[in-house]
Amino acid sequence: xxxxITISGKTIDAPxxxxxxxxxxxxxxxxxxxxxxxxxxxxxxxxxxxxxxxAQFVAQTGAGAVVSGxxxxxxxxxLQAAKIAMYTAPAGQAFSAQDVLEMFRKNELTKxxxxxxxxxxxxxx
Amino acid sequence: MVIAVAxxxxxxxxxxxxxxxxxxxSTQRAVRxxxxxxxxxxxxxFLKPQMHGRKEVGTLLPVVQESLCTHCxxxxxxxxxxxxxxxxxxxLVFPELCxxxxxxxxxxxxxxxxxxxxxxxxxxxxxxxxxIDFAQGLMKVGEAMPxxxxxxxxxWNVSGRDSFEIRDSPPxxxxxxxxxxxxxxxxxxxxxxxxFGLHDxxxxxxxxxKLNIPSGVVVNRxxxxxGGVDTYCAETGLPILLRIPIRRRLAEALARGVPLxxxxxxxxxxxLGVLEFAAAxxxx
Numbered sequence: 001x002x003x004x005i006t007i008s009g010k011t012i013d014a015p016x017x018x019x020x021x022x023x024x025x026x027x028x029x030x031x032x033x034x035x036x037x038x039x040x041x042x043x044x045x046x047x048x049x050x051x052x053x054x055a056q057f058v059a060q061t062g063a064g065a066v067v068s069g070x071x072x073x074x075x076x077x078x079l080q081a082a083k084i085a086m087y088t089a090p091a092g093q094a095f096s097a098q099d100v101l102e103m104f105r106k107n108e109l110t111k112x113x114x115x116x117x118x119x120x121x122x123x124x125x
Numbered sequence: 126m127v128i129a130v131a132x133x134x135x136x137x138x139x140x141x142x143x144x145x146x147x148x149x150x151s152t153q154r155a156v157r158x159x160x161x162x163x164x165x166x167x168x169x170x171f172l173k174p175q176m177h178g179r180k181e182v183g184t185l186l187p188v189v190q191e192s193l194c195t196h197c198x199x200x201x202x203x204x205x206x207x208x209x210x211x212x213x214x215x216x217l218v219f220p221e222l223c224x225x226x227x228x229x230x231x232x233x234x235x236x237x238x239x240x241x242x243x244x245x246x247x248x249x250x251x252x253x254x255x256x257i258d259f260a261q262g263l264m265k266v267g268e269a270m271p272x273x274x275x276x277x278x279x280x281w282n283v284s285g286r287d288s289f290e291i292r293d294s295p296p297x298x299x300x301x302x303x304x305x306x307x308x309x310x311x312x313x314x315x316x317x318x319x320x321f322g323l324h325d326x327x328x329x330x331x332x333x334x335k336l337n338i339p340s341g342v343v344v345n346r347x348x349x350x351x352g353g354v355d356t357y358c359a360e361t362g363l364p365i366l367l368r369i370p371i372r373r374r375l376a377e378a379l380a381r382g383v384p385l386x387x388x389x390x391x392x393x394x395x396x397l398g399v400l401e402f403a404a405a406x407x408x409x
Contacts, residue, residue, distance in 0.1 A: 043207075056210050082215075
């Protein structure tokens with residue numbers, strides 16, 4: 001399965017980014033082969049609806065699960081429609097995407113079944 | 126001709142000036158008054174119109190007919206605001222993100238998208254005792270976008286060119302103010318002579334300049350603050366057309382909903398002067 005992790009950097013050792021719609025990038029990891037690649041988030045510069053755009057982008061990467069700090073209502077609905085499982089890791093701590101991957105493997109992340117963050121969290125009003 | 130009354134800072138006296146300008150203008154020509162502050166319209170408190178008309182307005186939202194949709198994703202690609210999303214075999218619409226532009230409908234090759242009116246507010250029309258043709262917009266509580274309501278209000282029963290149309294603008298210097306200023310021939314900028322008043326006056330004056338509309342300033346609550354507004358107006362060539370000193374008598378009357386020219390008829394000739402200045406410098 002492919003796992004997408006919000007990240008602010010260019011490698012799997014870069015810091016975890018707690019934002020979803022306005023995350024810098026996604027680290028997409030194949031959990032069987034450990035291969036990973038970084039995909040820059042096209043929604044970073046969105047005028048509005050960053051969560052929706054980022055969710056569609058994650059769906060296009062083929063990810064079956066995604067980890068971020070929180071998911072706003074629109075991102076949640078879109079990811080749910082795409083049948084992508086959502087997990088949260090605590091934001092604002094010194095994790096790398098690699099750390100988050102290990103937490104995912106050990107089942108230490110919180111699986112969420114409803115929107116966990118406010119709308120328009122990272123964007124301008 | 127259309128005169129818009131704007132300020133930037135809230136509570137400087139836009140409605141005080143706009144309503145009395147309308148009352149004075151109505152002794153000269155037919156007047157239409159639009160309260161474009163659709164988030165908190167209050168001009169009716171002064172002009173006291175008898176309401177006789179009502180219209181629901183809103184945004185046209187896309188409705189996707191799933192049986193026709195091929196999930197090609199063109200609607201999602203064209204939408205600047207990501208109000209439409211296509212994931213797998215599902216097309217999602219996010220009403221609160223939609224600006225109602227209709228682009229998704231235009232690009233849909235399967236003609237699977239139609240529109241429905243999502244009601245965001247109402248327009249109300251009435252007439253005042255002095256014969257002013259009055260209209261206001263009122264946004265529904267909880268809505269985020271006033272612009273579509275202001276746009277509909279401007280287009281509702283447009284007045285003739287030989288009459289005065291006076292628009293009371295919302296506060297601030299954002300989209301709703303720009304929408305109110307569209308098509309105006311003259312903008313009256315009401316400010317107070319404080320650093321806060323000046324800060325916001327600058328912002329709106331800059332918008333007015335970009336829109337290329339002639340303007341003039343009313344200094345309300347004159348006597349407080351500092352000389353910053355005067356200096357700014359002198360430096361940028363903005364004419365100060367009227368000064369209204371801070372007086373307890375005026376504040377008390379306004380708080381009771383008595384228009385400025387009723388409590389202080391001595392402002393009638395000065396407001397007529399403002400109208401003349403506006404007519405002489407207006408774009409049309």
